[in-house]
Amino acid sequence: MLPVALEGFRQARARHTDPSAISDPTLLFLSATEAVFWAAILDDQLRNQGRYVNFLRTDPIGHILPGVRYIRNLKTHSLTMTLRRIPGKVFPIVFPLTGYEVLWLPFESLPPPQKTNSRTPDQAASYRQHMAEKPTRQTLSDLDEGFSRLESLSNSPLRGILPSWDLETVQEDPH
Numbered sequence: 001m002l003p004v005a006l007e008g009f010r011q012a013r014a015r016h017t018d019p020s021a022i023s024d025p026t027l028l029f030l031s032a033t034e035a036v037f038w039a040a041i042l043d044d045q046l047r048n049q050g051r052y053v054n055f056l057r058t059d060p061i062g063h064i065l066p067g068v069r070y071i072r073n074l075k076t077h078s079l080t081m082t083l084r085r086i087p088g089k090v091f092p093i094v095f096p097l098t099g100y101e102v103l104w105l106p107f108e109s110l111p112p113p114q115k116t117n118s119r120t121p122d123q124a125a126s127y128r129q130h131m132a133e134k135p136t137r138q139t140l141s142d143l144d145e146g147f148s149r150l151e152s153l154s155n156s157p158l159r160g161i162l163p164s165w166d167l168e169t170v171q172e173d174p175h
Contacts, residue, residue, distance in 0.1 A: 002045060002157050006147055009038035013140040028102055032136050033075050039065065039143050040072040046157060055153070061146025064139060066119070067127035071104070073113060073120075104139065107132045 016031035043065050046052040056062030107128040113120060131139055151158040 002042065003159070005038055005042050005045070006151065006158050009035055009042065009147065010144060012038055013144055016140060017137050028136075032102075032140075035140050035143075036068055036072045036075065039068050039147075042147065042158075043069065049157065051153075052150070052157075055150055059146055059149060061143060061149075063126060064130045064142055064146070065126075066123040067129075067131045068139075068143065070113075070120070070123035070127040071131070073115065073123070074110060102136045103133055104131045104136055105133075 012031050012034035016028065016035055020027075056065070104127075107124070110127075113124075147158060150156055
C-alpha cells in the first residue's frame, strides 16, 4: 500500500501547485494538508526499517520530514491554518507566473502543540529551519524529490504496482 500513499502525496502536491488552486484559499489549505498527511503516513510506515533510517541520515528529506510531522500534528490536534498567501514571488520562480506566493507561516505564528512528546522539540526545530516562511510548493517539491530518490533504490518499499481491485470478486459485507 506504500505506492498508493506515494501516489496520494503526488496527487495532493499536483493539486496544491495547480494555478487554479492558488487563487482559492480553501483548495490551498486542503491540498497542503493532504500532502502533509500523506508524507507523514509514508514516514510513519517506513521509520522502523533500517534502510529507511539510513536513507534519512544522508538525504535532505531527512531534515524536512520532522517539520512535516510537526505541521501534521498541529493540523490533526488543533485544525491549524499553517500557510498564507503573500503578494509577489519567491525564488525559484515557476511558470505560469502568478502575482503571489503561498508560504508556510512563521513559527511564531503557529499555536503551541496541544499534544507533545519527546520528538516535538526536534520537529519544531525542523519546521523553523526548513519550512517556516518558505514556499509550500518548494517543500512539497523537495519531499517529492526525496521520495523519488527512495523509490529508485533497489528493493524500495515505495516501488511496486498499485493494487487493482477486481470488482466482480468483491463480496458484499453482510454486516
